[in-house]
Amino acid sequence: NDNQDIEMVKGFRIQHLIDSLPMFGGLRIHPSFSSSDGKINAFKNTMKSSIMELGFSGSSGAINLDFSKYSADEIDRVIDSYIGSVLKNVGPDNDIFGTDVNVNSALLLRVRQSYANRTVAGKNLSECFSATDASAKTGQENFTKDANGLSVSLAVEEWGRRRNIDIDSMTVVIQGFGNTGYSAGKILKEHKATIVGIQTNFGSFYNPYGIDLNDFEKQHRAATADKNIESAKKIDSGTFYTIKTDVFISSGYENMIGRESASLLNAKCVVEGADNAVSEDGENILKERGIYIIPDIIASSGGIFFGTAGNRTSKKTGRCRDILEKSLSERISRALDSIERTAHENNLHSKESAVLFAVRNLIKNFG
Template identity: 30%
Template sequence: MTLTKKMNDKEVPKQGMLQNVMKQFDAASELMNLNPNIKKILSVANNELIIHFPVRMDNGDVEIFKGYRVQHNNALGPYKGGLRFHPTIDIDAVKALAMWMTWKTSLAGLPYGGAKGGIQMDPLKYSTSELERITRRFAYALGDNIGPEHDIPAPDVNTNAQTMAWIADTYMSTKTPSERSKNQHVVTGKPVGSGGLEGRDRATGFGVFLTIKYWAEYKNIDLKDKTFIVQGFGNVGYWASHFLQEVGAKMVGVQDAFGTIVNPKGLEVESLLNHTLANDGSILGFPDSEAVDKDSFFELECDICIPAALGNQITEERARKIKAFLIAEGANGPTTVEAEVILKDRGIDIIPDILCNSGGVVGSYFEWLQNRNGELWGLDEIMIKLDKKIKEVFKKVYETSQLKNLDMRSTAYMIAIERIERAYIQRGIFP
């Protein structure tokens, strides 16, 4: 039975992602014969923080919020991971997301570990001034549990550059004047004028596009005139669609929190973005589109499916109905383990989340380096660096998967976990 929870009068799945990531981890551990002692370490998070904090609302009332920060592992470097504001956030979901971040940063070859966090709330119910106070109070409550060389948050679902600017300012205000300049990189994903990276907004979606592009090149498939559908038309979904349209692919279906629209002849990406900006973020009412039932989204005729919203969206039932020949996981954990078995049996390829959406954390690493070293990089240079890194990681995963006759998720997990295992073996375990 799927438990659900109300959000804006719509039913959304209650995330059970922890079971999913643990099944994936167990399967990869068995395949690679992971050292049992290291498996014990990686099976649990290093630290789990649950914070209750009060915030005064615009009407003078005080509301209590619940925030989370889970630091899964830092064997390879500081904890790194996003903050999301969403009603479905709970400790299990954050633990799962933190573990995925550990694998993602390791797979990308970055000097980071994995963390995740957020606040259990629906941000649409609060004014901008209330969101600022909620964010700043949460950052203050986290205190030195975050830090530029310890744990570096970033944007995630329902958070953005403005959110990061509030957190950075709050954190730096707790430091002495001489320390403030050394703490700007406490978060990444900041506005460009506040130490952010040029192009960070498109990094994750660009990475999704690049992994699709390189997959197509290995398969000798021309993306021109190929059709795709996108679940989630936020930062990731929009930019992935933008770059796919640039190479001639055609978006034929989109789903967001408001509904689902289709047009077999194509939906123009930039026009849809402008429509959402003028309609409180909603895709509904877009000209030359038809609104269809939300449950029909994964049944739409298409070549490529990009889930770029929340976890556990592709279930067993939906996996049997998917028409695409490729699923590119723009979201974290969008496919259940049981659904993946069905998709593999049907011959549908999956570019796993820890590879597909890693452009965001690679971009975050570039921003962190810029702040740390006092450098400034131009957009063209950044896009070239992103492309080079994603190409390098994709090549390693794809070619190893072919060599070992494994799916890409198993291969990506093994590569990521082997790097962490090697670090533990070389350094030993204290004491």
């Protein structure tokens, strides 16, 4: 570390279905993310790739330290050591890194640059990072920052079209205001949806006439337990779940929609903007109540799409973002067609049918 002391830091890379290459998955820096969590994420990425027709399998990796307690130089040195340890198992034909918790495009770019001259079996390590994450160097647009927010918004709009709910009359509640929640809300707001509720680490907020996201982003951190902000009224977390809305987007952490919250929800559709946002108990209750779930392997597929198909095609053909967005939209529409058909044929809820369809695709494609 910066004090010249030696610290041992644990890190790992989980690769799922290694007979189907290449793989794709995020690298995160988090003190408590375990290898068991990584196995779930790697499997989830395989499911996303399968249902979105990408032909990749999934991976996941982590470095177990508290990002907030280390300097930028210390973080760089730890990542360098980590990459050196997994060097032989990553690369454009094996395993492609994507962004994840505490590892954004800028941090991946620093790692990419620091290893630009290292090669394994004649292949430059810099190629194992998605070119979309290296936008600052290549001049390409940075697709990945709002990629999952884009896939969430596309899935929401497609769900609305199938139920004759126009986007300009749709109400939306957002749980979690990180990249996914903010970007999904921003896109839906631009398309004339009304954002009536937002929950962040600083509290839960409500405005039946619509929350201005730009004002909210500036104001919500200043809110206290007994203080509203200009763009919304502060409410308790229990009341937040009871807000009447067309769509409830859960983009915070896993299992945020459990038994109690699922019983309180007053929404027509729940969107898993975060992986495993709905727990098994929550899923059963939503199924009993007839509330539709857009599962994570569709809703939060934007990151893996732009990190794999988007990156690959943009490098080969120079495809621009609007063409890639159209391709993502078409894939989401086909995926929703498939899971609704599978649900009808097997008497399943949407989340169950999504996994069944994805597994069937894997068996069909890889045997």
